[in-house]
Amino acid sequence: MSKFTLAIVAGASAAVGAATTAALFGIGGRRGRETNTIPVSSTVTTAPIDPTRTIPPPPVPIRRDDPGVPAVPPVDPSGVFQYGFPGPVADLRAAPSLTSSFDRARRNPHWVAEHITPASLMLNNGNRRHSVFAEDLSIPEKFRAKLTDYQRSGFDRGHQVPAADAKWTQEAMDATFALSNMCPQVGEGFNRDYWAHLEDFCRRLTTFYPSVRIVTGPLYLPKRDVDGKWKVSYEVIGHPPNVAVPTHFYKVVFGEDGKTGGKVSMAAFVLPNAPIPNDKPLQDFEVPIEAVERASGLEFAGLLPPVRRKKLCQEVSCSIIVKQYEERQRNPFNPPPLKGTPPPTTLTER
Structure with missing residues (x-):
C-alpha cells in the first residue's frame, strides 16, 4: 500500500x-x-x-x-x-524491555514501545534458547491470547518488540516472549524475512543516534471490495477463534540526539502482513506519522513541538540489508548509510 x-x-x-x-x-x-x-x-406534561x-x-x-x-x-x-466499568480497558504492561497496551477485543497489543541504545545492544546476557512463549497472566483469562490459539494456525507468533533487542538480561528477553507482545504474522517472506530486516534496520540506527525509541503495532485497514465499498476484513484464529490477524503492521521510530530538549528524527513505516520481496525499497513503506495515527486511533508525538522534529529518512538512508537470521545476530551494528550514499546490500541464498 x-x-x-x-x-x-x-x-x-x-x-x-x-x-x-x-x-x-x-x-x-x-x-x-x-x-x-x-x-x-x-411530572412534566407531554404532547397528546x-x-x-x-x-x-x-x-x-x-x-x-x-x-x-x-x-x-x-x-x-x-x-x-x-x-463495574464497561471499558475499554487498555491493560498497560510495564516490563524491563518494553511497555505495551493490550487490545482485549482482538487479543493483540494496541502498541508496544521499546528503547534501544548502543550500550543495551552490546550486552549479551540473554539467550532466546532459554526463553519460552507464554500467556500473559496479567490479562484476564477470557481476554488473553493463548498458546493453543496459534497451533496449526499457519501464522507465526510475531514479536512486536524483537527478542534480539532485549539481550541485556535474560529477564528482559523473557519479557518479549509473552503473547501480549505477539501478533499473528505471515512467516515466510514477512516475519522471518522482510519484517526481520526492518527490525535490523532499527538496531543499526543506534550507530547514528545515541538513543532510539520504537513503537510497533498492528493495523486493520480497509480495502475496496468488488462492489466499490471500503470494508475491513481480517482472519481470526484460535479455539474459539478470537485472535485477530492484522492486515498491516506499523513501526514509528524516534531517533534522539541525546541532548536535553534536543532534536528528534522521526519516521513511520506501514507494511502489509504478507510476503514482501527482499528487493522492495523500505522507503516505499514510509508514510506520514499522521496517517498511522488516523488509521490506528493513537497519537505518537502530540507533545513533541514541531521545532524539535526532523525527518529521519532525510538524515540516513532508510534501506534494509538482506541477510540470514544467523548473520543478523552476529553483526547487529552495520550502520545505516548517511543520506546520499548508496544503500548496502548483502544478498544471501535462502
Whole structure:
C-alpha cells in the first residue's frame, strides 16, 4: 500500500466511520435543536398521544430557564459503574524491555514501545534458547491470547518488540516472549524475512543516534471490495477463534540526539502482513506519522513541538540489508548509510 493510498484509506475510514455513527445514533441535525433542552421529568406534561402511533411521542422541549426544571438531574447514567466499568480497558504492561497496551477485543497489543541504545545492544546476557512463549497472566483469562490459539494456525507468533533487542538480561528477553507482545504474522517472506530486516534496520540506527525509541503495532485497514465499498476484513484464529490477524503492521521510530530538549528524527513505516520481496525499497513503506495515527486511533508525538522534529529518512538512508537470521545476530551494528550514499546490500541464498 502506497503512502498516498494509506493516507486516503485512513481519511476515508474516518469519514465512513463518522457517517456510520451519525446514521446509527441520529447524530447531526438534532444537535442544534437539543442545545437548550434537557430530559423531561415524570411530572412534566407531554404532547397528546396520537392514537395511530405505535411508539411514545417525543418529549416536549423545555427551556433550561423553566422554573419547573428540577435543580438536581432526575437520572444518574453513571450509576452503572457500581456494577463495574464497561471499558475499554487498555491493560498497560510495564516490563524491563518494553511497555505495551493490550487490545482485549482482538487479543493483540494496541502498541508496544521499546528503547534501544548502543550500550543495551552490546550486552549479551540473554539467550532466546532459554526463553519460552507464554500467556500473559496479567490479562484476564477470557481476554488473553493463548498458546493453543496459534497451533496449526499457519501464522507465526510475531514479536512486536524483537527478542534480539532485549539481550541485556535474560529477564528482559523473557519479557518479549509473552503473547501480549505477539501478533499473528505471515512467516515466510514477512516475519522471518522482510519484517526481520526492518527490525535490523532499527538496531543499526543506534550507530547514528545515541538513543532510539520504537513503537510497533498492528493495523486493520480497509480495502475496496468488488462492489466499490471500503470494508475491513481480517482472519481470526484460535479455539474459539478470537485472535485477530492484522492486515498491516506499523513501526514509528524516534531517533534522539541525546541532548536535553534536543532534536528528534522521526519516521513511520506501514507494511502489509504478507510476503514482501527482499528487493522492495523500505522507503516505499514510509508514510506520514499522521496517517498511522488516523488509521490506528493513537497519537505518537502530540507533545513533541514541531521545532524539535526532523525527518529521519532525510538524515540516513532508510534501506534494509538482506541477510540470514544467523548473520543478523552476529553483526547487529552495520550502520545505516548517511543520506546520499548508496544503500548496502548483502544478498544471501535462502
